[in-house]
Amino acid sequence: MLQSEFTTRTGIHVTADMFEEIHKQYMASELDKDTFCSQWKRKHMEQASNDMVQQIYSLQMQLAKAEEKRVLEREHANKELLEALNKANAYADELIRIYDIKGDYKAIHALFTKLQEKYNH
Numbered sequence: 001m002l003q004s005e006f007t008t009r010t011g012i013h014v015t016a017d018m019f020e021e022i023h024k025q026y027m028a029s030e031l032d033k034d035t036f037c038s039q040w041k042r043k044h045m046e047q048a049s050n051d052m053v054q055q056i057y058s059l060q061m062q063l064a065k066a067e068e069k070r071v072l073e074r075e076h077a078n079k080e081l082l083e084a085l086n087k088a089n090a091y092a093d094e095l096i097r098i099y100d101i102k103g104d105y106k107a108i109h110a111l112f113t114k115l116q117e118k119y120n121h
Helices: 003-010 016-028 033-099 105-120
Strands: none
Touching: 003 016, 003 033, 016 033, 033 105
């Protein structure tokens, strides 16, 4: 049997190396081309289907673990952000108290601008 005959009978395209093994199996059998191809396709399609089901299950598990990790990372990041905001608010309250600029938003803005310039350089 030729590779093109195998492809026509099964509708499956295989590499030359794969076909070489398939051809050995065909030659070792006493089946005609159509029967061999039909049986080979049924056997290998079932196996391929089972393999795909296992791969899908494995990928679903990986996806679930990755999602769980992302949720935990997001929760951790949110916690750190909240802590940082609380510290920044406490720091701002302390600066307002120290410089007695409560309600003077221009002074507060000027102070924060100076602090940003100082720590960004």
